[in-house]
Amino acid sequence: MSLTIKDIANLANVSQATVSRVINNSPKVKQKTRERVLKVIEDTSFFPKVSARALNSGRNYNIGLLILYDVFKSQFPAEFLPGILSGLTRELSAQGYMLSVFLDQAADKEVDDGLINRNLDGVIVLGLETNTRLAFRISKRKLPIVLLNHRFQDLSFSSVMTDDQQGAFIGTRHLIEQGHRSIAFMEGNPRYYTSHARRTGYLQALEEAGLPANPVLMRVGEYDEAHAYRETKALLATGADFTAMYVSNDIMALGVLQALRSEGLRVPENVSLVGFDDAQFATAIDPPLTTVRKPRSQMGTEAARMLLERIDRGDSVPEEHVVLPTKLIVRGSTRPL
Amino acid sequence: MSLTIKDIANLANVSQATVSRVINNSPKVKQKTRERVLKVIEDTSFFPKVSARALNSGRNYNIGLLILYDVFKSQFPAEFLPGILSGLTRELSAQGYMLSVFLDQAADKEVDDGLINRNLDGVIVLGLETNTRLAFRISKRKLPIVLLNHRFQDLSFSSVMTDDQQGAFIGTRHLIEQGHRSIAFMEGNPRYYTSHARRTGYLQALEEAGLPANPVLMRVGEYDEAHAYRETKALLATGADFTAMYVSNDIMALGVLQALRSEGLRVPENVSLVGFDDAQFATAIDPPLTTVRKPRSQMGTEAARMLLERIDRGDSVPEEHVVLPTKLIVRGSTRPL
DNA sequence: CTTAAAAATGTAATCGCTTCCACTCGCACA
């Protein structure tokens, strides 16, 4: 049927062991022999069978991506997943690994059986919040694990995050640089860590500029359009003055936009607006939204790199926490005062 | 280290062979024995090692999802991927399979080596158009394959599609039912099959209602907001009358919306609008967009089901083409004339 | 109660690779 290393061994006039050594880059093969074997491999386009290697080496060359339920349920921007997948697979396939996805939507048992026992070399957990029960179970099996887009303080899991505080900071600072002094803030669901971070970034920018934080201008909603609309209406009803607003994500910005319009206010003429996420529609609405973008692809590559390192070096690798900066994308929804 | 089938055999006082039979639901095990073995398996939370089974059964319990480049490059709605993944993994994990993703972005060789040789039991190809070169290569290796969201006429590959024509049909019919008689049509990139299907659906609805198709009202653009904006402006410039418009996707609808607004026209007061895709932002814009939704999750489950059938029964399964209906979601952008 | 067929179970070979251990073959050194 298909080629085995035995065939390669015969063709190259060496033993199976040597072929195996060549495949695995063992240093103890004479250069000349190595070349001969490689040539045969090349010519026959031989590819070692993963299951056979896995059986006795323990390596499965397969890592799991566990997408937690909250990612799907919430207003997690849909365009994140493609970006992250792209980063993950690029890095992983370069090292010969595959990526298998698992959704948390199925019953817990399913995830347990499926995910943990399926001979994965490691797991990347993508979520907004840590599912602690699950994380504990995975760690109990000593499976290397990296948290992506969230972290868990009490457990020593490596994590890759973005610096949402810095994101809100640069977004707010952009408004300040444009001359705005009265800048409102629309917070997302306070249950999530990110909401807090973004508020802190907003406050930090104000403070750096010596601007007072005005509690009246700070509203709390959910990461959806309806709450943002309602809160903006409420804010306007207070009669408070503001010429700009930092909104915690792009979907909310849509709600803010509607509320402002309904009161006869225009963006950016009357109010400048900055969002977060750089959603697919951000360029397509009127006005195009100035927003803050997470380095989606890079988040994937970083997570993959860290996990592979952990797999290679074992527990000796210390817990690592990477925080990636976000980027301000200036479009038409902001303008100098 | 970890449990093997041997341990289970000892604990249950049977042979390895019997344990294996129980695991694989072989019918030739006495009910009583089966229960005893299952109990032990349950108690020890044993899980057979995939690589070991794969080695001699040929079954890898791993299927590949190949996401073609055009999916990422185009205005493919970002929210599709999560929906499709959800459907795929639900069905697959129920049958004990995992799903590994591969992106077409890497070099072709990578995909070739990686995808084809990595011991997958089958491949699902998600794309807007068939990458024929790749499809041929996969089929040459006799890997079962199902095309998702596209099809290829000349090759006998099974496929799962949505009925875009029916989608445009019900969208247009909705407008007709609301009393509209002059209905414009905004087409997407004519290079894609879907564009053609949507136009046909539009025309079909007009014909069914005995309405003439007016070429002046039909514009062709790309699946993005900028072209839609431009084409709408051009349409308005002709001075042609219309009270409604069918737009080939939601992103384009954003452009249409802007163009209409810029000319002082309001939606739905002056023009009713129907889109396609039910993008994440469709509920969040003003007015909320009436649109046509693809059954994302179901597309996934169907594709998985078909692929598994093909894997189980081999080539005996005839080529199958499933076409799923779309659904009209009525929101605020349409109203009776 | 036999006894042959059917059903259930066990034995052991096998899948394709990795890796431990043994072995060969120069070559430097005493």
Add this chain to the structure above:
DNA sequence: TGTGCGAGTGGAAGCGATTACATTTTTAAG
């Protein structure tokens, strides 16, 4: 001329399941 050593290679034992084939047990017909 031995001797020791290290580099390179080969032989063969697994890894943990599946499965063809052999064997035992059960069932049912006579």
